[in-house]
């Protein structure tokens with residue numbers, strides 16, 4: 282049997298136990314490789330799943346893109362509302378009368394004015410539209426100095442990562458003939474409760490990737506439902522070092538601390554003792570932007586490296602995760618990722634896929 286992985290090394294793989302049943306497996310028989318995506322909320326799990334689909338299904342069809350239109354418009358609406366609320370809470374004055382008036386109009390706006398129903402029914406046939414007049418007002422808001430000041434403190438006001446993206450693109454999105462692009466879809470924040478499963482086939486291997494969703498309280502219970510997992514891809518956001526959870530269960534907890542705690546629990550869970558562990562240190566692009574103004578040692582006083590240095594910050598965060606698994610007899614493979622970047626994800630995932638196959642090869646031959 283030749284190398285099952287696409288590294289073209291020409292290696293011949295033999296069954297380790299010489300078992301004829303295994304040797305006689307037909308070369309075309311597919312074998313299932315179970316991969317679980319884990320991590321705290323908003324670290325990029327659903328975005329990674331969407332990327333898998335883009336990468337393995339040769340992009341999203343127009344029909345699929347259209348089906349996301351309501352969600353995109355809902356995200357624009359949410360980003361705008363949260364940004365206006367942040368400015369009003371901050372006490373910073375709008376720099377022009379025009380922006381102040383735009384804020385009055387948009388702040389009083391209900392989602393129905395944009396054809397949006399409640400959150401649950403936003404998958405219904407797309408009726409949503411950003412009226413051109415509102416799109417102009419949204420641009421005035423976004424370009425105002427008060428909004429920019431609040432955006433530079435996005436962590437304090439819990440502004441979504443995609444705020445800058447959607448509010449810079451609002452004019453395009455408000456077009457009558459608007460169809461979302463893949464990037465518009467990748468930038469979506471869609472809090473999903475359901476478990477999502479995606480299968481793709483590579484040679485005679487079928488990868489089944491499962492995202493258990495975002496319920497915080499349920500998370501620990503969820504992982505116990507999964508058995509025989511070949512690999513865990515754990516996502517943590519590099520950019521969450523200056524962010525805090527503000528919900529009931531995890532109120533006031535630093536998001537990176539929570540990711541570290543979850544990682545520690547997951548890597549130690551006996552049910553995963555045979556699984557390959559891969560760590561995606563995601564949102565490398567967001568870290569690169571915020572590190573210039575938000576200092577890591579303001580939140581992690583044991584960071585003694587230089588300020589405004591993305592590489593040193595990444596090194597420090599990576600070491601924190603590695604230390605969490607240091608006393609265990611297992612390797613963790615870490616990658617810096619940007620889940621919204623298709624080319625980068627494709628490159629990394631090809632390496633990860635091959636790595637998962639190699640490290641589980643004993644199970645398959």
Ligand SMILES: Nc1nc2c(ncn2[C@@H]2O[C@H](COP(=O)(O)OP(=O)(O)O)[C@@H](O)[C@H]2O)c(=O)[nH]1
Nearest residue numbers: 323324325326327328467468469470564619620
């Ligand atoms: N800029 C940037 N945004 C990201 C990245 N990964 C995820 N996001 C955004 O972060 C938000 C939350 O991501 P999501 O996949 O829903 O997180 P989940 O709760 O772990 O499933 C979405 O708006 C994504 O577009 C990334 O690497 N860079």
Ligand SMILES: [Mg+2]
Nearest residue numbers: 326327473495
């Ligand atoms: Mg999700």
